Amino acid sequence: MLVIKGLKARVEDKQILNGIDLTINPGEVHAIMGPNGSGKSTLAHVLSGRPGYEITGGSVTLDGKDLLALSPEDRARAGVFLAFQYPVEIPGVNNTYFLKAALNAVRKSKGEEELDAMDFLELVKAKLKPLKMDESMLQRAVNEGFSGGEKKKNEILQMAVLEPKLGILDETDSGLDIDALKVVADGVNALRGKNRSFLVVTHYQRLLDYIVPDQVHVLAGGKIIKTGGKELALELEEKGYGWLTGEKVNA
Amino acid sequence: MTAKPQEPSVEKVTTEEYKYGFVTDIEADSAPPGLNEDIIRFISHKKKEPKFLLDWRLKAYQQWLKMKTPEWAYVHYPPIDYQDVIYYSAPKAGPKSLAEVDPEVLKTFEKLGVPMEERAMLAGVAVDAVFDSVSVGTTFKKKLGEMGVIFCSFSEAVHEHPELIQQYLGSVVPYNDNFYAALNSAVFTDGSFCYIPKGVRCPMELSTYFRINAAKTGQFERTLLIADEDAYVSYLEGCTAPMRDENQLHAAVVELVALKGAEIKYSTVQNWYPGDKDGKGGIYNFVTKRGACRGDSSKISWTQVETGSAITWKYPSCILQGDNSVGEFYSVAVVNNMQQADTGTKMIHLGKNTKSTIVSKGISAGKGQNTYRGLVRIQPAAENAHNYTQCDSLLMGDKCGAHTVPYIEVKNNTAKVGHEASTSKIGEDQIFYCQQRGLSKEDAVNLIVNGFCKEVFRKLPMEFAVEAQKLLSVSLEGSVG
Ligand SMILES: Nc1ncnc2c1ncn2[C@@H]1O[C@H](COP(=O)(O)OP(=O)(O)O)[C@@H](O)[C@H]1O
Numbered sequence: 001m002l003v004i005k006g007l008k009a010r011v012e013d014k015q016i017l018n019g020i021d022l023t024i025n026p027g028e029v030h031a032i033m034g035p036n037g038s039g040k041s042t043l044a045h046v047l048s049g050r051p052g053y054e055i056t057g058g059s060v061t062l063d064g065k066d067l068l069a070l071s072p073e074d075r076a077r078a079g080v081f082l083a084f085q086y087p088v089e090i091p092g093v094n095n096t097y098f099l100k101a102a103l104n105a106v107r108k109s110k111g112e113e114e115l116d117a118m119d120f121l122e123l124v125k126a127k128l129k130p131l132k133m134d135e136s137m138l139q140r141a142v143n144e145g146f147s148g149g150e151k152k153k154n155e156i157l158q159m160a161v162l163e164p165k166l167g168i169l170d171e172t173d174s175g176l177d178i179d180a181l182k183v184v185a186d187g188v189n190a191l192r193g194k195n196r197s198f199l200v201v202t203h204y205q206r207l208l209d210y211i212v213p214d215q216v217h218v219l220a221g222g223k224i225i226k227t228g229g230k231e232l233a234l235e236l237e238e239k240g241y242g243w244l245t246g247e248k249v250n251a
Numbered sequence: 252m253t254a255k256p257q258e259p260s261v262e263k264v265t266t267e268e269y270k271y272g273f274v275t276d277i278e279a280d281s282a283p284p285g286l287n288e289d290i291i292r293f294i295s296h297k298k299k300e301p302k303f304l305l306d307w308r309l310k311a312y313q314q315w316l317k318m319k320t321p322e323w324a325y326v327h328y329p330p331i332d333y334q335d336v337i338y339y340s341a342p343k344a345g346p347k348s349l350a351e352v353d354p355e356v357l358k359t360f361e362k363l364g365v366p367m368e369e370r371a372m373l374a375g376v377a378v379d380a381v382f383d384s385v386s387v388g389t390t391f392k393k394k395l396g397e398m399g400v401i402f403c404s405f406s407e408a409v410h411e412h413p414e415l416i417q418q419y420l421g422s423v424v425p426y427n428d429n430f431y432a433a434l435n436s437a438v439f440t441d442g443s444f445c446y447i448p449k450g451v452r453c454p455m456e457l458s459t460y461f462r463i464n465a466a467k468t469g470q471f472e473r474t475l476l477i478a479d480e481d482a483y484v485s486y487l488e489g490c491t492a493p494m495r496d497e498n499q500l501h502a503a504v505v506e507l508v509a510l511k512g513a514e515i516k517y518s519t520v521q522n523w524y525p526g527d528k529d530g531k532g533g534i535y536n537f538v539t540k541r542g543a544c545r546g547d548s549s550k551i552s553w554t555q556v557e558t559g560s561a562i563t564w565k566y567p568s569c570i571l572q573g574d575n576s577v578g579e580f581y582s583v584a585v586v587n588n589m590q591q592a593d594t595g596t597k598m599i600h601l602g603k604n605t606k607s608t609i610v611s612k613g614i615s616a617g618k619g620q621n622t623y624r625g626l627v628r629i630q631p632a633a634e635n636a637h638n639y640t641q642c643d644s645l646l647m648g649d650k651c652g653a654h655t656v657p658y659i660e661v662k663n664n665t666a667k668v669g670h671e672a673s674t675s676k677i678g679e680d681q682i683f684y685c686q687q688r689g690l691s692k693e694d695a696v697n698l699i700v701n702g703f704c705k706e707v708f709r710k711l712p713m714e715f716a717v718e719a720q721k722l723l724s725v726s727l728e729g730s731v732g
């Protein structure tokens with residue numbers, strides 16, 4: 001499904017990704033772990049097409065399609081969803097309105113019929129419940145004045161509504177208390193399926209107790225330096241990243 | 252920032268040409284260019300005005316001769332040669348009904364998306380269209396007439412209700428108020444008049460579409476709106492104009508009077524030709540709008556969406572005379588390319604327990620300069636006056652400017668005055684966030700801008716709000732790379 005080959009990228013003359021190779025098959029969950037500043041968010045941004053990054057090598061395909069040739073919105077419409085590490089506030093824009101506009105943009109691109117307000121509301125309310133989100137969240141402005149936890153839940157709500165092929169979660173667990181973490185993990189697990197894959201970026205092993213990955217990759221210095229099963233996360237928890245990078249780095 | 256898939260950031264000037272750029276070819280019966288007492292007599296004679304009005308015009312003219320163009324506003328333009336302006340032009344035949352209206356005129360309205368009959372009927376809106384200084388169509392007059400509502404062209408009111416004109420004309424904006432108001436008082440050709448009798452809630456939105464036509468014709472409308480005791484009216488004013496090479500002067504005056512317990516909602520969508528990318532052409536919009544809350548517990552609410560004109564100089568104001576009276580000003584002002592806007596309001600608190608609210612949203616794109624200028628004055632007798640001012644600016648790109656000039660004069664220490672201001676740049680991260688959810692860049696910008704303006708849009712009548720949102724997206728098209 002997602003095939004990344006030799007991906008290199010830089011920001012403002014600073015080389016950050018130094019040749020990433022990664023293949024995610026349909027239905028798989030891959031975790032990316034790594035020390036601060038190792039390039040995890042950069043990878044997530046480059047995959048989703050955030051402006052400001054220069055691709056200096058390699059390729060990325062989604063179902064055989066050249067992802068890097070697409071605009072950010074076309075990547076989203078093709079099924080790439082990024083749950084942001086820092087979700088953005090959009091004052092004055094109603095959360096429901098925003099989500100409906102997004103869903104309809106995606107549907108339209110697939111030649112599907114757009115949903116009207118009633119149908120949409122029904123759909124979104126059903127998605128809200130398992131996330132233990134209050135309906136009043138729908139009437140608020142996008143992320144405006146949301147607590148850290150509410151923002152992260154809102155990202156998962158959006159993902160649940162948009163039903164992407166590939167969900168990229170960038171440190172969705174950071175700033176969540178244990179209860180919220182479980183709710184978010186349940187939300188993600190409910191979306192797991194044979195045609196949907198996930199790339200879970202995290203700093204801590206904790207999240208992977210709940211969202212159990214098929215593979216764990218360690219990113220350091222813009223490269224994947226180790227790949228293993230879910231046990232690798234535990235090992236990292238115990239030993240830190242130092243034993244892999246050869247430096248002393250705090251996890 | 253050079254990789255092919257990622258889009259370049261920040262501005263690329265708009266490529267959207269003015270949508271409504273076309274000129275109706277209609278034979279005009281014009282006065283020669285220039286201004287003197289004879290021209291004023293000519294106008295007054297053409298319009299068969301009573302003597303009091305001619306005298307008033309002449310007084311205004313004499314006053315105007317002694318006045319200077321205001322120079323305190325943050326707008327720049329070459330001096331205007333007032334002797335090069337044509338002060339009167341009119342279509343030859345004076346149509347009395349829509350059926351008599353020049354088909355070309357009607358066609359123009361259609362191009363503008365204002366099919367009068369249809370719009371009027373579908374939306375239940377009465378339309379008083381000012382075309383080239385002379386009203387050509389007034390509908391729904393009958394229905395309004397049954398309720399005692401008078402809604403007609405200004406010239407008609409001069410003939411049919413001279414006593415109301417004499418009583419109220421210039422009572423809010425005196426003929427010597429300022430340079431442009433004095434000019435307007437001397438040479439105004441037409442406009443709208445509206446009177447809502449005691450206790451009547453006007454059942455429909457009253458709407459006027461303005462249009463400037465015939466090359467080099469200054470447009471000087473005069474609007475007078477009176478809401479008698481406990482009356483209510485919602486009035487809409489909207490306009491758009493043909494493409495033009497030369498700058499066109501527009502100096503309108505709007506006077507509102509709200510008597511005891513009356514409420515006036517006055518909404519404007521202004522979309523005159525803003526000039527081309529280099530600022531060539533475009534309307535100079537020097538408007539004086541003022542409302543007097545004359546009676547106790549009266550209310551006047553101004554809502555404006557200003558997207559057009561090369562230069563906007565406009566401060567819809569409220570004089571809060573009556574105790575417990577309320578004044579509101581909700582504004583969205585957009586400048587793109589070389590547009591300049593200096594706009595805001597004046598809230599003058601005279602009565603006890605008077606309240607005013609000011610919400611100003613300025614959007615600057617291209618090389619546009621946007622200034623909010625507002626005065627809040629609490630006079631000594633205004634016990635317990637309240638004002639709240641919120642003034643937000645949104646910048647798109649880094650060649651534009653936003654300026655905030657609040658004047659606050661408090662002469663009674665029981666007053667509560669609050670001012671909040673913010674300036675933000677439209678965020679690349681906000682745009683990307685929207686795109687990541689599947690929205691196009693244009694849609695993302697519209698969404699963010701509309702969110703920014705929401706507090707103002709929600710004050711507009713429904714159909715106007717939709718129009719305003721569309722206008723905004725047209726005005727800003729292409730302004731973010
Ligand atoms: N816009 C930017 N300009 C300059 N450096 C950046 C920018 N974005 C990220 N970086 C740098 O790139 C490196 C990787 O950052 P990031 O991908 O956010 O790491 P992680 O998510 O793994 O903590 C860091 O050293 C960071 O400082």
Ligand SMILES: [Mg+2]
Nearest residue numbers: 040041085171
């Ligand atoms: Mg990160």
